[in-house]
Amino acid sequence: MAGPLSQDQLDEIYAFAIDLGRKAGKLLMERVELRISGANGSSNTFEEKENAVDIVTQTDEDVEVFIRSALESRYPSHKFLGEEAYAKGQSRDYLIDEQPTWCIDPLDGTVNYTHIFPMFCVSIGFIVQHKPVIGVIYAPFTDQLWSSCTGRGAWLNETRRLPLLHNPTPPMPANAPSQCIFSCEWGKDRRDIPDGNMQRKIESFVNMAAEVGSRNGRGGMVHGMRSLGSATLDLAYVAMGSFDIWWEGGCWEWDIAAGAAILLEAGGLMTTANPPEDVDTAPIEDVRLGSRLYLAIRPAGPSPTETGRETQERTVREVWRRVRNLDYSRPGA
Amino acid sequence: MAGPLSQDQLDEIYAFAIDLGRKAGKLLMERVELRISGANGSSNTFEEKENAVDIVTQTDEDVEVFIRSALESRYPSHKFLGEEAYAKGQSRDYLIDEQPTWCIDPLDGTVNYTHIFPMFCVSIGFIVQHKPVIGVIYAPFTDQLWSSCTGRGAWLNETRRLPLLHNPTPPMPANAPSQCIFSCEWGKDRRDIPDGNMQRKIESFVNMAAEVGSRNGRGGMVHGMRSLGSATLDLAYVAMGSFDIWWEGGCWEWDIAAGAAILLEAGGLMTTANPPEDVDTAPIEDVRLGSRLYLAIRPAGPSPTETGRETQERTVREVWRRVRNLDYSRPGA
Numbered sequence: 001m002a003g004p005l006s007q008d009q010l011d012e013i014y015a016f017a018i019d020l021g022r023k024a025g026k027l028l029m030e031r032v033e034l035r036i037s038g039a040n041g042s043s044n045t046f047e048e049k050e051n052a053v054d055i056v057t058q059t060d061e062d063v064e065v066f067i068r069s070a071l072e073s074r075y076p077s078h079k080f081l082g083e084e085a086y087a088k089g090q091s092r093d094y095l096i097d098e099q100p101t102w103c104i105d106p107l108d109g110t111v112n113y114t115h116i117f118p119m120f121c122v123s124i125g126f127i128v129q130h131k132p133v134i135g136v137i138y139a140p141f142t143d144q145l146w147s148s149c150t151g152r153g154a155w156l157n158e159t160r161r162l163p164l165l166h167n168p169t170p171p172m173p174a175n176a177p178s179q180c181i182f183s184c185e186w187g188k189d190r191r192d193i194p195d196g197n198m199q200r201k202i203e204s205f206v207n208m209a210a211e212v213g214s215r216n217g218r219g220g221m222v223h224g225m226r227s228l229g230s231a232t233l234d235l236a237y238v239a240m241g242s243f244d245i246w247w248e249g250g251c252w253e254w255d256i257a258a259g260a261a262i263l264l265e266a267g268g269l270m271t272t273a274n275p276p277e278d279v280d281t282a283p284i285e286d287v288r289l290g291s292r293l294y295l296a297i298r299p300a301g302p303s304p305t306e307t308g309r310e311t312q313e314r315t316v317r318e319v320w321r322r323v324r325n326l327d328y329s330r331p332g333a
Numbered sequence: 334m335a336g337p338l339s340q341d342q343l344d345e346i347y348a349f350a351i352d353l354g355r356k357a358g359k360l361l362m363e364r365v366e367l368r369i370s371g372a373n374g375s376s377n378t379f380e381e382k383e384n385a386v387d388i389v390t391q392t393d394e395d396v397e398v399f400i401r402s403a404l405e406s407r408y409p410s411h412k413f414l415g416e417e418a419y420a421k422g423q424s425r426d427y428l429i430d431e432q433p434t435w436c437i438d439p440l441d442g443t444v445n446y447t448h449i450f451p452m453f454c455v456s457i458g459f460i461v462q463h464k465p466v467i468g469v470i471y472a473p474f475t476d477q478l479w480s481s482c483t484g485r486g487a488w489l490n491e492t493r494r495l496p497l498l499h500n501p502t503p504p505m506p507a508n509a510p511s512q513c514i515f516s517c518e519w520g521k522d523r524r525d526i527p528d529g530n531m532q533r534k535i536e537s538f539v540n541m542a543a544e545v546g547s548r549n550g551r552g553g554m555v556h557g558m559r560s561l562g563s564a565t566l567d568l569a570y571v572a573m574g575s576f577d578i579w580w581e582g583g584c585w586e587w588d589i590a591a592g593a594a595i596l597l598e599a600g601g602l603m604t605t606a607n608p609p610e611d612v613d614t615a616p617i618e619d620v621r622l623g624s625r626l627y628l629a630i631r632p633a634g635p636s637p638t639e640t641g642r643e644t645q646e647r648t649v650r651e652v653w654r655r656v657r658n659l660d661y662s663r664p665g666a
Contacts (some may be wrong), residue, residue: 036493038500115514116497117575142475155339160369164449167371181448186558192539192547202539204524214525224444225519227560242450 005100005128007151011135013075014149017124018158020070021147024063024122025140028107031059032116032141060084063106063122069302075217078102083254094290094330096253101127103257103289109230118142123232125257132289135261137236146236148265151160154239162266163241169267169301172244172311175212177220177318180244181233182208185227187250197249204247204323218322231294235259238296239266243319245319246296249273249326249333253289259296260289267299269312284313292328295319338433338461340484346408347482350457350469350490353403354480357396357455358473361440364392365449365474389443393417396439396455411435416587425663427623429586434460436590436622442563444513451475456565458590466620468594470569479569481598487572495599495632496574502600502634505577505644510553512650513577515541516567518560520583530582532624533657537580540655551655564627568592571629572599578652579629580607582659586622592629593622600632602645608653617646625661628652 005013035055062086071080079101086092096103102124107113109120118141126134135154137146146162148154154187163169173179184205187199189197226243228234231251235242240264260270269284273293276282287294297315300308338346368388397417404413412434419425429436435457440446442453451474459467468487470479479495481487487495496502506512517538522530543552559576561567564584570576572595593603602617606626609615620627630648633641 036497076637111514112575115556115575115577116573117514117559117570142477144475164369168371181444181562186542190542190544190547190552190554192543192552198543202535206535208517209523210525210531211523214523218525219525221523223448224562225560226450226562227558229514229557229559237450240449242445242448244448266613 010133010149011152013126014134014147015101016074016150017126017134018145018147020067021122021124021136021138023070023146024067024106024124025138027063027066028059028113028120028122029140031055032113035116036156044062046115056114059113060107060110064104067104067106067122067124075100075102080104081254082106083252086252086254092138092252092330094253096127096130096289097172098129103127103132103254105232105254106234108255109228111151112229116141117229118221119228119230119233121142121230121232121236123254123258125254125259125261127257127289130289132257132261135258135265137232137258139233146239146241147264148262150265152265154262154266156240162262165241166299169241169299171306171308172297172300172315174303175316176311177208177245177322178212179223180315181224181226181242182220182222183226183228183237183243184208185229185231185234185248188249189250197328200324200326201249207322208319215306220318220322232259234298235263238298239263241298244298247273247319247323249293249328251292251294256294257289260287263296267308269297269309269316271295271316273323275323276326279320283317290330292330293326296323299318304312337421343466343482344485346459347467347480347485349407350467351478351480353400354455354457354469354471354478355590356403357400357439357457359473360396360399361392361446361453361455362473363453364388365446368449379558382384389440389447392446392568393440393443397437400437400439400455400457408433408435413437415439415589416585419585421585425585427586427663429460429463429622431462436465436587438565438587441565441588442561445562449474450562452561452563452566454563454565454569456587456591458587458592458594460590460622464620465590465594465597468591468598469592469666470565470595472527472566479595481572481573481595483598485598487595487599489573495595498574499632502574502632502641504639505630505633505648507636509644509648510541510578510655511545512556512558513648514575515553515555516559516561516570516576516579516597517541518562518564518567518581522583524637530659530661532661534582537656541652553651553655565587568596568629571631572596572601574631577631578648579627580656582626582661584625584627589627590622593620596629600641602630602649603643604628604649607658608656612650612653613615617649624664626659651655
């Protein structure tokens with residue numbers, strides 16, 4: 001049950017969302033095929049990249065309208081929040097409340113889409129009483145679909161249960177973040193100013209990467225550093241257990257609503273990116289969807305001496321010890 | 334024609350290599366399925382990650398033996414160089430000569446494989462008179478196959494011609510590296526020593542990422558920074574045109590032989606990562622496969638004022654202006 005909705009109702013909405021995600025992804029691929037075939041005329045010429053921005057904007061808008069229309073005619077009582085509608089609004093105030101609300105991004109990984117790097121996707125999240133209860137992420141180029149519904153588990157392509165290693169699910173490593181894959185993005189804010197977000201990110205990345213013992217004890221020696229260029233897919237891979245840790249600031253609720261639903265249903269943990277004053281004892285609170293500051297830990301099983309949750313919380317604190325506070329806020333908040 | 338081999342002979346070898354790549358990839362996936370099903374017993378428990386190293390080593394060896402046996406029985410006169418065989422040898426001297434030589438990596442992206450992040454692949458390159466003439470890369474989790482043969486073009490899944498945008502192929506952007514996706518890897522050398530390879534890489538990454546005008550004119554403001562954790566797949570995506578630039582030091586010829594074949598057949602450029610003394614006028618030479626220092630530029634068509642090659646060479650020089658020399662050499666060389 002998710003608040004006022006029965007499991008039967010949720011199941012019906014879930015099936016509709018999966019079908020909608022696949023159809024929206026197909027629309028994204030149709031535009032890609034037009035570019036590949038050259039049928040869009042001049043847009044592959046010297047000004048291709050500028051035109052590509054228009055292609056993306058137009059695609060974003062068209063796919064959002066498609067998703068919105070489908071949802072409004074099927075579920076007229078539900079609220080709808082989409083990236084494009086937000087971007088055109090007067091403010092970016094946080095608008096999610098108690099009501100059943102769809103929070104969608106018609107195209108996440110827009111830079112990848114422009115360059116036809118397959119890490120782009122449609123993201124459809126359904127939120128009830130502030131909790132993400134259904135998530136659908138579809139990456140059409142490689143035909144990969146991640147989905148979840150409260151009470152029904154999280155899945156890849158509707159057949160592989162998430163996390164992939166669930167029989168049993170391994171705990172977070174005893175010496176995490178060592179042995180972990182750390183997923184992080186350079187983002188769009190590239191101002192090279194002292195103590196700006198880019199410099200804070202780089203310092204955090206280097207701490208996570210550097211050998212143990214270096215950087216005043218902050219060296220994390222993670223197993224791998226990965227940057228895909230899509231917050232939504234980063235979360236999908238954390239839910240799969242492929243990535244162990246994702247740390248990010250600056251993205252919005254439409255980037256993460258579906259991913260958060262899938263991650264939480266798979267058994268992952270999601271809290272804030274910014275370390276509290278006392279990283280050893282501060283309570284580890286569930287993320288606020290609109291906070292723009294996210295730290296996700298993959299699903300984890302018990303170790304001989306800890307519960308799965310304890311291995312996740314230990315990892316959260318080890319990440320907080322190595323990262324800087326990021327400076328992102330909500331306009332008007 | 335590739336040296337002593339006719340196009341007919343090459344075509345037959347090409348078909349054999351594609352089939353072999355698919356079969357080897359299937360072996361990689363069978364081991365993944367064993368882990369997912371839990372059929373390997375204890376290896377998903379608390380010591381999972383250590384065991385995973387053994388899983389990878391065993392898989393690497395088994396798949397290399399499979400590929401080597403298939404090639405040696407079909408082409409007994411060809412030389413064979415594989416990562417596993419090299420790693421066990423007395424030295425890592427460069428062993429490729431004029432003879433037809435297979436240069437293969439049974440599993441590239443081993444960290445990804447350990448974590449079941451789908452960016453892992455088998456890589457099969459065929460080299461004649463020092464030129465990579467056939468390349469096959471197969472990523473079995475998402476069933477993506479890249480392949481090429483001299484005279485036959487480069488392909489994704491044997492149906493999509495590479496680069497994807499070839500109708501027409503856009504030039505490199507006029508203000509490259511701006512508007513480019515830059516692919517780079519943190520690698521395994523994480524010693525945090527002044528002027529060590531990790532620090533040189535980080536300085537280079539930040540130069541490429543930072544806004545134009547920053548960092549004493551070195552700010553490149555690339556469109557995106559991507560790290561996949563597989564040199565082979567980085568090259569596959571450059572050949573597709575999805576990534577514009579890949580810059581790396583430290584990998585070996587088995588990591589890049591197949592990717593180089595595919596990139597070059599698609600129209601890409603591959604030269605050295607390390608900037609020469611005069612970046613404005615130094616000749617841009619073809620990469621030496623064994624140099625361990627690689628800079629790849631995607632296929633590019635003409636701009637109104639330049640040939641495609643000229644737009645690529647201009648981009649090479651702009652990258653060289655922003656990156657540091659890396660310190661990798663061959664043992665014994």
